[in-house]
Amino acid sequence: MFWMNTTTRCEIIPLFPTPLFVINDFITEEERVKIYQSIKKVDSLPHTAMSGNATSSHYSEGEEVDFLDEEIKERIQSALNEYSDGYGCNRTKIDLIWSNIQMKGSVLNEHIHVNSLLSGALYINANDGLVFHNPNPYVYTTPTNKITDFNTEYSRFAVKNCQLLIFPSWLKHGKNDITTEMDDRIVVSFNASPTCPRCA
Numbered sequence: 001m002f003w004m005n006t007t008t009r010c011e012i013i014p015l016f017p018t019p020l021f022v023i024n025d026f027i028t029e030e031e032r033v034k035i036y037q038s039i040k041k042v043d044s045l046p047h048t049a050m051s052g053n054a055t056s057s058h059y060s061e062g063e064e065v066d067f068l069d070e071e072i073k074e075r076i077q078s079a080l081n082e083y084s085d086g087y088g089c090n091r092t093k094i095d096l097i098w099s100n101i102q103m104k105g106s107v108l109n110e111h112i113h114v115n116s117l118l119s120g121a122l123y124i125n126a127n128d129g130l131v132f133h134n135p136n137p138y139v140y141t142t143p144t145n146k147i148t149d150f151n152t153e154y155s156r157f158a159v160k161n162c163q164l165l166i167f168p169s170w171l172k173h174g175k176n177d178i179t180t181e182m183d184d185r186i187v188v189s190f191n192a193s194p195t196c197p198r199c200a
Contacts, residue, residue, distance in 0.1 A: 024162070036186060080120070089118075104180055113191050118167070123159050124188060
């Protein structure tokens, strides 16, 4: 990529990129429907990560609800290993899996996933997007500035059913002023921590 002005030809180098790992068709349509049906039977409660008519099976003091079979968990673990190797971080192991259900008008609040290294989302019933925030604290934007990949405060990534995303747990996502436009938006989320506690 090059920038041109009257006197200089400048090469632009994207320093310190944040890796977002995307696997389309991570699960089959048959697996997606089976997971959807299992999640709909799970008791879920409101959670601070979401506002409005939305519930989660993420219980801080409860037991994890098992709606993914072992083969899919193994595939997620394999994807986490591949991400870690490419990212250059220590390998992680899934330590929590939960489901979120949002109805029309609800909001996925801006948040990070504490006490983990990597996080991810498996889209079971969604056709919208996920907002990620620029982690650079020195972003300078005004309404008159040209918005680029380098100065935008956030970016909305389009998501679709059967897709898997993996990202660093510290990357803030969600947007307090964007409401869900569909009913039964269902996502399976997970956290993963280093396999060695001293490797974090």
